Amino acid sequence: MKKAILIIQCPDQKGIVAEVSRFLYSYEGNILEVDQHVDEEMGMFFMRAAWELDSFSLQKDEIASRFKEEVGERFKMDFKLHFNFPKPRMAIFVSKLSHCLFDILGRHHAGQLEVDIPVVVSNHQSLKEIVEAFGIPFHYIPITSETKAAAEANQLELMKTNTIDFVVLGRYMQILSADFIKHFPNRIINIHHSFLPAFVGARPYHAAYERGVKIIGATAHYVTEELDAGPIIEQEVARVRHHNSVTELVQIGQDVEKVVLSKAIKYHVDRKVMPIKNKTVIFY
């Protein structure tokens, strides 16, 4: 089904829902989902509306301007209009660990992830064969401290050539430069292998082991310049016990990581995530 999705934020005031729904109704929009949220502290209003496009009486490329004119300007709205076609184009960056990658490829293969995946990028070659068996192009771009800048330029070129919409770091063990991140604001999803803000940085399972926590977790978040500090999209946890070694924490944690990352990707693809400052509103 062809859908339009409208994402709105504006100063809170009366009548917004009424006006947005009147607009959609006036052009025969069959509303599929409407969600709204008011942040009382910020005095801001957030809304997501999805409707069927086929029966809508405005042309696809008229909608944004009409909406702006009839509704958006009056409420000083910051809005974005999305469609669920063509599918968003997602790049996956990985190193050697395969659990997140295979989980994503499996879902995509089963038709459960509405994205195109034109490219998997890795600084290792080990996962090439299986990625290609899934019918996805695999790009090997090795990275050393000397070649990092060149490698990133290479990656960015690849993103451009493939008109990539957003990037998923599926346990990609390299830190992206501020410059790379600027090309994809709130469009790079990372999976961090701890329950943030606990255990920021490297080796969180070791840190969890040292601290003796009884629960470990994983966090999917948008990448910002500050390490592991971007807006959190999804988190989940698993119980561990005193007899679990670090190796076991890693394995237990990987099951959490892959589920959390895939949920975050799904929310992002369905345009259900609104990053607000350093937090997210998630309309699921």
Place this chain on the structure above:
Amino acid sequence: MKKAILIIQCPDQKGIVAEVSRFLYSYEGNILEVDQHVDEEMGMFFMRAAWELDSFSLQKDEIASRFKEEVGERFKMDFKLHFNFPKPRMAIFVSKLSHCLFDILGRHHAGQLEVDIPVVVSNHQSLKEIVEAFGIPFHYIPITSETKAAAEANQLELMKTNTIDFVVLGRYMQILSADFIKHFPNRIINIHHSFLPAFVGARPYHAAYERGVKIIGATAHYVTEELDAGPIIEQEVARVRHHNSVTELVQIGQDVEKVVLSKAIKYHVDRKVMPIKNKTVIFY
């Protein structure tokens, strides 16, 4: 804050959200929460809207008739209008087990449950003293198979005298008659100590033990004539292991029961539960 809450169900069609929100806006309603749900199979639309009453330009007792006239009739709506004042009046029925009762009384004492509790009814006297320490009247109504009809008449009279809105069975070990239930359609909340539909009926922890399940649970549901078959409001589970005795299952399960029941009460009191046939839409 004084709130009005409108609960709507009607055949699905375009324009409902627009008209309802226009109505509220036209009388200066400041919308606090709006949620809607479409059941595609049934072709039905469900909605809940809450707004501030103080700034609303209609009088409290005009709202229902105006809404019916301006919106409800046109869309063939079945709707109910609630206010969060005066507080709903809740009766609690218990036997000897105290965990659900104490949990509810504790929340009420902490000001976290927006209800009045004019009466606790029990067929045992053992919990009287503590209930009264919480400032709640305790009514002892013993029940034997001979006196059951008279006891129920007594209970119903007590409900009437206290203008009870809804009844909570907090591990009340007696089965209510069809007649009693008819007085409170979808207004009696029971906690069943299993993950329904598994282990219907008596001694579910024993049955769970016998079957060797690895997870036990609890279910809060509205009471209907058919035992343990009413609309489910909330469920939760806890892990158990082979070494847990039935006694331990009971203790582990009680922690689940009390949380599930209190959540269900909260949803009910906030008018967030819409029973639809044998299911519930829960707008939380």
Place this chain on the structure above:
Amino acid sequence: MKKAILIIQCPDQKGIVAEVSRFLYSYEGNILEVDQHVDEEMGMFFMRAAWELDSFSLQKDEIASRFKEEVGERFKMDFKLHFNFPKPRMAIFVSKLSHCLFDILGRHHAGQLEVDIPVVVSNHQSLKEIVEAFGIPFHYIPITSETKAAAEANQLELMKTNTIDFVVLGRYMQILSADFIKHFPNRIINIHHSFLPAFVGARPYHAAYERGVKIIGATAHYVTEELDAGPIIEQEVARVRHHNSVTELVQIGQDVEKVVLSKAIKYHVDRKVMPIKNKTVIFY
């Protein structure tokens, strides 16, 4: 590390732990794990002990007879001795759904599952290419109601040729005959897509949707002749809401299924599961 694993059951009495640990100590066994369980109702004692084989002063093939002579007979023990080498040989049966299969293959590829997988059997060809990319032989054995007996004979032959130790049904949509099951008592692991004993049989997600449950689940169990009634190895659940369609329940449930099945396989491979009548003791 080479390990020996001893699994014991016998009538409960004093001194069993003392005698078993004395036996291991007397041959310089370095105990890695010891767990025991007493079923009070049955009056039975269960134990699992794992120790390093390299430093053990008995030869691998002497252990069982010595243990029987020195300890087992005296306590009327029913015991089994396992080694963690060679790796157990596991067959996977699938139909069209890939989520469990890919999850298992991914773990195996990452070196986290101590099994050999000599064969994947399917009644469809659709997953062949990816299975083979993982380096695992794929056998297509189509089944119709007419060819079922012949297909099973074919499957059994394949199990024999490949000296298969145990079989995993990774959402294999066919019901195995009693005869097939007899070849692998407590050695066929099935994943059922509900929280047993709720929703036995076909289409449990549809049944869960109809009943309006707030939590769905999955159950890994040993296959017995009675459908979905064998000893439960592992279960897990996920929350769902009124707006989730059956299709969404399926997707949410699949994430649970694959984690539950992989945990059950791991417990089985590590010889941590003791089926006792229709239940399991799990020494994790």
Place this chain on the structure above:
Amino acid sequence: MKKAILIIQCPDQKGIVAEVSRFLYSYEGNILEVDQHVDEEMGMFFMRAAWELDSFSLQKDEIASRFKEEVGERFKMDFKLHFNFPKPRMAIFVSKLSHCLFDILGRHHAGQLEVDIPVVVSNHQSLKEIVEAFGIPFHYIPITSETKAAAEANQLELMKTNTIDFVVLGRYMQILSADFIKHFPNRIINIHHSFLPAFVGARPYHAAYERGVKIIGATAHYVTEELDAGPIIEQEVARVRHHNSVTELVQIGQDVEKVVLSKAIKYHVDRKVMPIKNKTVIFY
């Protein structure tokens, strides 16, 4: 049932389980539970054994010296012998928040907590009436920055008079002095209202709200001089969403706090917790 419980730690070596179980067997001990753990990094062995005392052929007060002589010295064991009678004596410290206190009192009233509670101490009077309805003495000891030292002296005297074994801080909003803590090493259990090590210190729900986490939690730990840094006994979490206010986080979190604290108390009372440096081994 009268039980003896032996808690052992010593350098790891072969034969410990054999010797401990031989000792118990030689005096006709009927073992109820045995658990052991080896910390490979530290090279340390930990064990907990519980057995029936009635049928044991050593007198209660002979056991420790005999065990030391026959087993303990040889393995350089650091061991403690406990009995489940008389019941441990627990003091509860609270401020104004009642949820943890009422939860503990409810369990105690239901006979599910094998402790005596000779005293509840509070710096506020508000909970006095209900505590006393549960039959527990309530001591009001007000605290200001000027009177803190005197108040603590008063508290310590009260602990002494009542021969208190361990102290539970059930959301006690005061920080105990290092001196007070020294009187109860690993015998003061605090509930911290975050998932440690995230959100150490004051106002963790506010911090969680600011960071935009999707899961909040609670941690029960032994109190050490460093704030919120002692050995963790138990943790649990609950999901939250963007629309949850800080007030709602508090309410959701309180349900987690009370369950976590009660579990920690139960583990402590059953002598199932072994604090090792800054971590805990928990033999549940």
